[in-house]
Amino acid sequence: MPFINTAVDLSALPAAEEVILKPIHHSFLVLLRIEWAIASCFLIIVAVLLLVFVPFIFETHWWWIIVLAALAVVIPYGLMQEKSFPYKAYAVREHDVIYQKGWLVRTLKICPFNRIQNCTISSGPLERSRKLASLILYTAGSTGADMRIPGLLQKEAEQLRQFILNKINGAIELH
Amino acid sequence: MEQLNFIDWERPQRQPIKGLIIVFVKTLWQVLKTVWPFVLLMIFNAKPGRSERYALIAAALSIFAIVGSIIQFIYFRFYILNGELIIKKGWLKKETHTIPLHRIQTVNIEESFLHSALGIVKVGIDTAGSGITEASIDALTKPMAEALKAQLFENKEVVINADQINTPAFTPIIKLSGKDLLKLSLSANHIEAFFILLSFVIGMYDNIKDINLPFLPDEATILASKSLPVFAFLTVSVLFITIIISSARIIFKYYDFTLAHRATDYFIRSGLTNVKERMVGFEKIQFINWKANWIRKKLGLFMMEYAVAGTEEMKAKMRVHVPITDSENIPLLMEHYYPASSQMEVSTVSIHPSYVVRRFLFAGLMPAVIAMAITWQWWGLYSLFFLVFSFYIGVSASLYKKKFQLSTSHEALLINDSVWGIGKLLLKWYKIQNVSMNQSLHQRSKNLATIVLDTAAGPVKIPYIDIAAAQQIMNYSLYQIEHKNKKWM
Numbered sequence: 001m002p003f004i005n006t007a008v009d010l011s012a013l014p015a016a017e018e019v020i021l022k023p024i025h026h027s028f029l030v031l032l033r034i035e036w037a038i039a040s041c042f043l044i045i046v047a048v049l050l051l052v053f054v055p056f057i058f059e060t061h062w063w064w065i066i067v068l069a070a071l072a073v074v075i076p077y078g079l080m081q082e083k084s085f086p087y088k089a090y091a092v093r094e095h096d097v098i099y100q101k102g103w104l105v106r107t108l109k110i111c112p113f114n115r116i117q118n119c120t121i122s123s124g125p126l127e128r129s130r131k132l133a134s135l136i137l138y139t140a141g142s143t144g145a146d147m148r149i150p151g152l153l154q155k156e157a158e159q160l161r162q163f164i165l166n167k168i169n170g171a172i173e174l175h
Numbered sequence: 176m177e178q179l180n181f182i183d184w185e186r187p188q189r190q191p192i193k194g195l196i197i198v199f200v201k202t203l204w205q206v207l208k209t210v211w212p213f214v215l216l217m218i219f220n221a222k223p224g225r226s227e228r229y230a231l232i233a234a235a236l237s238i239f240a241i242v243g244s245i246i247q248f249i250y251f252r253f254y255i256l257n258g259e260l261i262i263k264k265g266w267l268k269k270e271t272h273t274i275p276l277h278r279i280q281t282v283n284i285e286e287s288f289l290h291s292a293l294g295i296v297k298v299g300i301d302t303a304g305s306g307i308t309e310a311s312i313d314a315l316t317k318p319m320a321e322a323l324k325a326q327l328f329e330n331k332e333v334v335i336n337a338d339q340i341n342t343p344a345f346t347p348i349i350k351l352s353g354k355d356l357l358k359l360s361l362s363a364n365h366i367e368a369f370f371i372l373l374s375f376v377i378g379m380y381d382n383i384k385d386i387n388l389p390f391l392p393d394e395a396t397i398l399a400s401k402s403l404p405v406f407a408f409l410t411v412s413v414l415f416i417t418i419i420i421s422s423a424r425i426i427f428k429y430y431d432f433t434l435a436h437r438a439t440d441y442f443i444r445s446g447l448t449n450v451k452e453r454m455v456g457f458e459k460i461q462f463i464n465w466k467a468n469w470i471r472k473k474l475g476l477f478m479m480e481y482a483v484a485g486t487e488e489m490k491a492k493m494r495v496h497v498p499i500t501d502s503e504n505i506p507l508l509m510e511h512y513y514p515a516s517s518q519m520e521v522s523t524v525s526i527h528p529s530y531v532v533r534r535f536l537f538a539g540l541m542p543a544v545i546a547m548a549i550t551w552q553w554w555g556l557y558s559l560f561f562l563v564f565s566f567y568i569g570v571s572a573s574l575y576k577k578k579f580q581l582s583t584s585h586e587a588l589l590i591n592d593s594v595w596g597i598g599k600l601l602l603k604w605y606k607i608q609n610v611s612m613n614q615s616l617h618q619r620s621k622n623l624a625t626i627v628l629d630t631a632a633g634p635v636k637i638p639y640i641d642i643a644a645a646q647q648i649m650n651y652s653l654y655q656i657e658h659k660n661k662k663w664m
Contacts, residue, residue: 008585008651008654010647010650010651013650013651013653013654014650014654015646015650016649016650017612017646017649095653095657096657102613104615104616105613105615105616106613106614106615106619107611107612107613107614108611109609109610109611109612110609110610110649110653111609112657114657114660115608115609115656117274118273118274118278119273120270120271120272120273121271122268122269122270123268123269125268128269139608139609139629140484140608140631140663140664141608141609141629141630141631146608146609146629147609161273165259165273165275168275168278169258169275169277
């Protein structure tokens, strides 16, 4: 179903969807599991505190709603983390960065270098313990952090950042 | 100031010690914003005479904020190296922000009450990105802030157009007459105002009914008097008040509306009591859309919007709506963005029927059923009115699908996104910032996808189209952005 009929040969354009993507580092899955465990513990503590400090909940038998709500968050959250991990992958092309994510809703996002405003490397204590970092790219788009590639090795993230910055500067020189 | 010229910006700089107070206040505020529900819960759940508990909470929060702010203060550094502003912060969560100097659009020096009391300023750095991308230095002495600003713009090319120097007079395009204003106000979307008024009245009634005001009828009286004439009278009254209110809103907003242009920008002036004047540079316009509801379509009235680049807060303030009372003005208003005479080719891309079904089920029926379940206890059969809402969503989605049309050229794409009246969106390819292709499980099973073309003024979505068409739009957008390397602003 062609959507345009111009002099540009659409079939000859580089196809972003056909690029072989590089999966993010496998250590990131361990990190996701730890994050899930911490978040679950936190939620369980909140639920227990509510049950202990708000007597109304026990009196009205609302306690089982609290328990169900906690389970309804913890189980799907863990499942989503596990299932979506294999789909997190990225690729760097000559003119852009591609990042894929999502299990239920699959998203393929592409940020051209000549639209990137700045880039940031972020690494929390858990990421640092595994020598991992996240690379965050910002364009002037309206959706906040436009691309966040987690689970990169720190050295790899730094190399990517430098490569992208060189590309940004190169794009400016072309004007 | 003389000494400040010798600041070695390549060496990591810290904020002045007074900045610790600013950082403390900011941290305390963040801590309070996070924990206030728990604090309230503990305070209200505590037994009388336990004032030490509150003191303990206050002390714990203060200590947390003090330690947090000291850590933040110590680990905050900024410097300029190889044409980049680098900001490093964080102890547990380390962050390095890198902003190429040529990407910096504006450097704002701001002063809150606390800043001026301490004799310092805040420096905000805007890179034309979204609100989150902006970097800021919470505290600097004013001379240092000025020196930093000068340093950030040291090598920035300043382009001054000859027309701006001579400031030629603006040529008017649109000036609303009294008659135009009346037509515009009467044809406004009164339904929106009706629901705002209705929810306000219901909210007010709920708040004051417990006070037992003698003039306020109780629910039994209202229910007893629900004969047809009373109901009709009430409905007509609310509708009448609604039309008056929403018409007045339009008159106050668009009174004496004037739009003029010159070589590089538009000048817009309007308002009755609060007169607003705005200048919009042509290059700041990211996309244009023009709409008309069913009544306005019949009257030949349109509302055009110039979607302008900026941060989220800026966008709300900068949104430029232009009322058009003569459709012949549309080409004139498009001229500086994309000439209306340019040829566009209508594509065969269409929205899949499952879009209508999914919208009806998930955006219409599901919320309606939840709302019915919640309100059934109080409203009884009246809760069924939520079903009307779900049918409205379903019919809207069906009309959107039916009227959807995508036209393209080498320069731009035009989307017909009307529902009840007319709606068109014009976007130049090179204004796109990034592209996404989304597929839910259902879409994957049907070989469909939703394309999101994100711009600096907001995203443009093309939902539920064939996967092959989606991939072509994605790849063609990237080709246009990367191949031409045109300045988008």
